[in-house]
Amino acid sequence: MNKFKKKCKKIFAFLKKEPVRIALGLLFFLPGFILEKCELTVLSRILCLIALVIAGLPVLVEAIKGIFHGELLDETFLMSIASIGAIVLGEYTEAAAVMIFYLVGEYFEHRAVRRSRGAIKSLMDIRPDEATVLRGGREERVDAEEVEVGESILIRSGERVPIDCVILSGNADLDTSALTGESVPRAVRPGDPLDSGAVVLSGVLTCKTLRPADESAAARILELVENANERKSKEENFITKFSRVYTPSVVVGALLVAILPPIFGWTEWSEAIYRALVFLVVSCPCALVISVPLAFFGGIGCAASRGILYKGGNTFSAIAHAKTFAFDKTGTLTTGRFAVSGVYPVGMDEKELLALAASAEYVSLHPIALCIKQAAGEVARPDESREVPGKGSIATVAGRQIAVGNRALMRQIGAQIRGEHTADAGIVYLADGSEYLGCIAVSDEIKPEAKAAIAQLRQLGAEKTVILSGDRKENVERVKKAVGLDAAEAELLPNEKYERLERLIAEGNGKTVYVGDGINDAPSLARADVGVAMGAIGSDSAIEAADIVIMSDRLDKLPEAIRVARKTLRIAKENIVFALAVKIGVLILGALGIANMWLAVFADVGVAVIAVLNAMRAMRIKKAG
Amino acid sequence: MKFKFNVTGLDCPNCAAKLAARMEKLDGVDSAKINFLAEKLTVESELPEEKLLVALQEIADDFEDGIKILK
DSSP: OHHHHHHHHHHHHHHTSHHHHHHHHHHHHHHHHHHHHTTOHHHHHHHHHHHHHHHHHHHHHHHHHHHHTTOTTOHHHHHHHHHHHHHHTTOHHHHHHHHHHHHHHHHHHHHHHHHHHHHHHHHTOOOOSEEEEEETTEEEEEEGGGOOTTOEEEEOTTOBOOSOEEEEEOOEEEEOHHHHOOOSOEEEOTTOEEOTTOEEEESOEEEEEOSOGGGSHHHHHHHHHHHHTTSOOHHHHHHHHHHHHHHHHHHHHHHHHHHHHHHTTSSOHHHHHHHHHHHHHTOOOHHHHHHHHHHHHHHHHHHHTTTEEESOTHHHHHHHTEEEEEEOIIIIIEEEEEEEEEEEESSSOHHHHHHHHHHHTTTOOOHHHHHHHHHHOSOOOOSEEEEETTTEEEEEETTEEEEEEOHHHHHHHTOOOOSOOOOSSEEEEEEETTEEEEEEEEEEEEOTTHHHHHHHHHHTTOOEEEEEOSSOHHHHHHHHHHHTOSEEEOSOOHHHHHHHHHHHHHHSSSEEEEEEOSGGGHHHHHHSSEEEEETTTSOHHHHHHOSEEETTOOTTHHHHHHHHHHHHHHHHHHHHHHHHHHHHHHHHHHHTTOOOHHHHHIIIIIHHHHHHHHHHGGGGOOOOO | OEEEEEEEOOOOHHHHHHHHHHHHTSTTEEEEEEETTTTEEEEEESSOHHHHHHHHHHHHHHHOTTOEEEO
16 A cells, blocks of 8 residues: 555656656647647647646646745746636637646746756866875875865875865976966976865875865855855846836736726727736746846856956946056066066177176076076076175176176276166166176066056056056056056055045046055955956955956956956846847737737746846857957 | 855745745744855854754745755
8 A cells, every 4th residue: 555655656746747747738738729720629628628737737736835825926826827717718728828838938947047057066166075185194085174274185186176285295287277267287396385176287296284175265266256146236136126016017917907998898808808817927027037147147157267256246337337447566567576677788789788697697596686597598607706795796707807786886896887777676787897788677577468458458448547556656657658558656655545546436437447466455446346356466355355356367357357247248138128028018919919828928938048048148258369 | 143055956036035035934043045046045043053954944845845955
């Protein structure tokens, strides 16, 4: 007996599945539909009723459940009323069609949602659940969350870094694309810190964990992206509000359409009620309610996969309309590392001067000397070389007596400096005997992509690009010129930076973006319409205050962020306009008696499916070629 | 206390909002929010976690078949 019960339960559960109900419903409905055309009315009605019960009974049950919870205008309830109403009017085929196609639509809608959810999940699948820990000399596979700070873990090639850690031994190539959107692998060696989420491409690493798993980079990124959904965009808020009034209004409209025309004697009661049922079928705002947030979620996911973290959907529209861009200098426009920024020879070419300086400083470990040697490439060994403490070096290079160092050294050997040059880090002068040869300027290195990124911003509609810096005027001007910005303000105190930004916000049309990385940038990042922080070099407080975080610190991610935002907004707006236009169109046609229930069902579920498919495009926004 | 659960089996954002509204009516629950796309349920409540989980699952079962709330 019990076995029989179990079997019944199993069959019942099987029959409750959407595809099964759709298939069985269609099996009865199609002959019913054909028979109706052959005017075999009774047989057709019986078949349609069976189809309606198979497809619609669970819907009706849910509708009744909903009523007990005080949800009167539930979708299931409205659909139930529509098909019961159709039967009362003697429209058996349409009654069955409403239910069956409602189910078909739901089915496709759910599939589309599941698929896009899956796609977003795999995009975000950067956090490994397990780690290999070395405990008492043995490898143990454990939950990443159970690993304590300071334990040793083993990461093999092909694996993701499970927890933020520092390399104890081993060399490897690292793919950080999931974190930074950078596809070029990075070589790492003992002593280098690793962020969780990066993939080890080759090599085996033994590392010491720095943080618990849930505070590691991958977890923080996921947290940020998941919470991003809570800061809603204008469009999403509009949809939420709209859906609250939409369904009740359409139901009221249905009542009016059902009652008023017959009272005035314009139409028959049965015709009026049929038109009202058409209203009920299109009364669900589902297409909008699902597809607009899905577009934003897709856009956020798409940006995240390229190393651009949006903290909320509300930022999309602000950055899409940005006209003014203010930048911090060090760490934002520049890398914060020193490099040769200018070579000014007298009577020889730049390469020669660099080679000479590099040779003369062959033994020096001074940071500036290291920069010059790096810029020179291959360095010829000098015949003899000695350092002059606090001043520079004097060396014999190919028989010449080369002095390389600061002004004091030049004075000491009696060389006359010609020309005026400036640099952030310092200037190195060269002399052969007492004959002046020229100088080399070493400065904070400008990011190689900076100039192109600013040009792209202009193409995207930037009207004003400004550098706001606390650094000396000459240095700021140099960066401004090299990058191609419109204006530069130098020697600003942190509070002055903030004031200048406020002035830019007041003066500019459109929205103002501030891009920075330091602790002192945090107030400006929070004050700007859009704050963009550099994620790698940036301080925690800057990342905290910003609306967007660029994980790789690359400036060309900024125009990319704008493009993703604009495309996402367009998709969201397309969905709003498309869904509303179709629904309102069907409502008008329905009120006039032109639209039938078939069309109404399409307007309800067809639009939802199309809108969801459109929203999924936001996940696949292409990179600019 | 703020609790975060995974919630699976929800197929429509409208339903997610309704389910969250019902959970909010539960005694001892201050707020309940469902992030439909991320499938996350965030609940603020004074109840102990295990008890809360059972109560929430009960509400979900009553609401629709096939919804699972997991730690």
